[in-house]
Amino acid sequence: MSTETVPAAGTYPSPRDARCPYEPPKAYTGGPEQQPVRKMRLWNGDEAWVVAGYEEGRMLLGDPRVSARPDLPGYPHVSPALAGYRKSGLQTFNNKDNPEHNVERRMFTKWFTVKRMERLRPRIQDLVDQAVDRLVAMGSPVDLVEHFALPIPSQVIFELLNAPYRDHEIVEHETHTMLSWRSSAEESRAASQRLLDYCYGLIRERAENPRADDVLSLAISEHVTTGLCTMEQLAEGTRLLFLAGHETTANSIAMSVLALIDHPAQLAAFRDAQDPRQVALAVDELLRFATIAQAGRCRVALDDIEVGGTTIRAGEGIVVSSEAANWDPRVFERPAELRLDRPNARDHAGFGHGTHRCIGETLAEIELQIVLTTLFSRLPDLRVAVPRDQLRYKTDHTIFGLYELPVTWGDPK
Amino acid sequence: MRFQLGTAGELTVDRSLCIGSGLCVLTAGDVFGQDDDDGLVEVAVSVIDPATADDVIKAADGCPSQALRFLAS
Numbered sequence: 510m511s512t513e514t515v516p517a518a519g520t521y522p523s524p525r526d527a528r529c530p531y532e533p534p535k536a537y538t539g540g541p542e543q544q545p546v547r548k549m550r551l552w553n554g555d556e557a558w559v560v561a562g563y564e565e566g567r568m569l570l571g572d573p574r575v576s577a578r579p580d581l582p583g584y585p586h587v588s589p590a591l592a593g594y595r596k597s598g599l600q601t602f603n604n605k606d607n608p609e610h611n612v613e614r615r616m617f618t619k620w621f622t623v624k625r626m627e628r629l630r631p632r633i634q635d636l637v638d639q640a641v642d643r644l645v646a647m648g649s650p651v652d653l654v655e656h657f658a659l660p661i662p663s664q665v666i667f668e669l670l671n672a673p674y675r676d677h678e679i680v681e682h683e684t685h686t687m688l689s690w691r692s693s694a695e696e697s698r699a700a701s702q703r704l705l706d707y708c709y710g711l712i713r714e715r716a717e718n719p720r721a722d723d724v725l726s727l728a729i730s731e732h733v734t735t736g737l738c739t740m741e742q743l744a745e746g747t748r749l750l751f752l753a754g755h756e757t758t759a760n761s762i763a764m765s766v767l768a769l770i771d772h773p774a775q776l777a778a779f780r781d782a783q784d785p786r787q788v789a790l791a792v793d794e795l796l797r798f799a800t801i802a803q804a805g806r807c808r809v810a811l812d813d814i815e816v817g818g819t820t821i822r823a824g825e826g827i828v829v830s831s832e833a834a835n836w837d838p839r840v841f842e843r844p845a846e847l848r849l850d851r852p853n854a855r856d857h858a859g860f861g862h863g864t865h866r867c868i869g870e871t872l873a874e875i876e877l878q879i880v881l882t883t884l885f886s887r888l889p890d891l892r893v894a895v896p897r898d899q900l901r902y903k904t905d906h907t908i909f910g911l912y913e914l915p916v917t918w919g920d921p922k
Numbered sequence: 923m924r925f926q927l928g929t930a931g932e933l934t935v936d937r938s939l940c941i942g943s944g945l946c947v948l949t950a951g952d953v954f955g956q957d958d959d960d961g962l963v964e965v966a967v968s969v970i971d972p973a974t975a976d977d978v979i980k981a982a983d984g985c986p987s988q989a990l991r992f993l994a995s
């Protein structure tokens with residue numbers, strides 16, 4: 510099929526169905542079996558191929574002929590805010606191709622190994638226990654997003670980087686501005702610069718006072734002084750960790766809590782789960798069912814690529830939708846059903862695929878496992894404290910989720 | 923690096939592609955580990971037990987960066 514003959518159908522991103530907060534927008538899921546790849550129009554009039562099929566998306570994200578560089582012509586800028594900071598020239602490894610990508614990502618890989626993340630369990634459990642204690646002390650109703658879902662991942666990422674948690678409001682504010690679709694390109698660019706300046710400050714301090722067993726100190730001694738990377742690359746990589754480590758896990762917590770409350774029988778089984786593998790699988794299914802990384806994996810083709818019965822031409826933009834892939838009925842039978850024991854839930858697309866697959870996935874999964882088991886065992890009858898139509902969803906943000914989740918409960922345990 | 927998987931085929935490991943996702947460790951922890959110094963994949967054995975071939979093939983299929991590849995014989 511030649512691209513000239515394919516008209517763009519609909520706009521990306523499209524709205525979700527207001528009745529179901531979990532279901533991906535119908536405009537691009539409308540039957541991935543019939544149309545796994547379709548051309549859509551972006552807010553600025555550009556066009557891009559939106560990929561809804563699971564296998565098609567995986568194939569493209571694993572293909573070295575597909576680039577993540579926003580400075581290349583044809584790259585799809587899916588919102589003014591993303592265009593704002595991605596075009597600002599301040600780029601790090603999530604927007605670079607190999608071999609540069611791997612060189613920069615490796616400043617951090619050893620800090621995110623499965624072994625290291627497993628060792629964080631007791632500390633994360635402490636943080637979660639303290640957070641539930643604070644909720645109980647505040648009494649219900651209370652906003653679970655502000656007082657629980659956001660502070661936990663935030664504390665974890667600050668501790669991981671040995672950054673002082675008193676700075677969390679600055680970091681949370683800048684990351685929100687960078688990711689909100691309501692921010693103008695200029696606002697997003699400015700927030701991005703302020704967060705970068707903050708990271709420079711941390712790194713300068715660590716260059717003067719190196720610490721043992723510390724991410725930034727070792728990144729300086731092993732990657733910067735050896736000439737593999739520059740201070741600028743380290744600062745930009747650090748900013749990415751703050752950016753990618755905050756709202757993602759926070760919104761996953763909020764959406765997972767809501768999904769469990771909405772499925773009481775599943776929640777009862779989850780509460781009784783004894784086997785950690787059962788809990789891990791349940792978390793995978795929640796990540797599949799309520800996919801939060803909604804801005805799509807944005808890429809541009811470097812060559813002509815055949816996929817899903819279509820030819821994507823060199824220089825055309827590609828948006829791989831994780832939420833659509835996660836609801837592809839060819840891979841996940843009856844995708845609209847939450848089934849915490851779904852055998853292939855582990856294959857969900859919520860962390861992406863290819864060289865840019867999420868560096869924080871093991872960390873995020875462990876946080877979710879601990880958060881959900883602890884929350885629902887301490888506050889067994891947790892429920893939403895407002896009528897459902899009052900919940901405000903983040904339909905205008907790079908990361909889907911809830912602005913607030915007011916909850917209430919009976920007697921805590 | 924190349925490893926024979928019994929009669930099923932061969933596994934190739936290319937650390938230069940590895941992104942340290944740890945997915946292979948979660949899928950076939952007896953065979954794969956991550957090096958403490960760089961977080962990248964290391965094969966913990968010199969010979970892969972053919973009994974673990976199924977898990978190893980699954981790990982190769984799941985590897986996001988194509989650092990692990992299975993070639994059926």
Ligand code: HEM
Nearest residue numbers: 603753754757758761802806859860861865867868869873
């Ligand atoms: C539930 C929580 C999370 C979800 C759903 C999530 C999702 C994703 C997705 C879909 C990507 C791929 C982006 C692309 O291909 O364009 C990604 C990349 C990334 N994530 Fe996460 N993430 C989560 C938590 C975290 C955490 C906790 C951290 C850090 C502490 C983190 C750090 C990163 C980084 C650095 C990248 C870029 C990787 C690269 O380009 O090589 N994420 N994440």
Ligand code: SF4
Nearest residue numbers: 940941943944946985
């Ligand atoms: S699954 Fe692939 S990328 Fe991940 S650690 Fe193993 S070899 Fe590396």
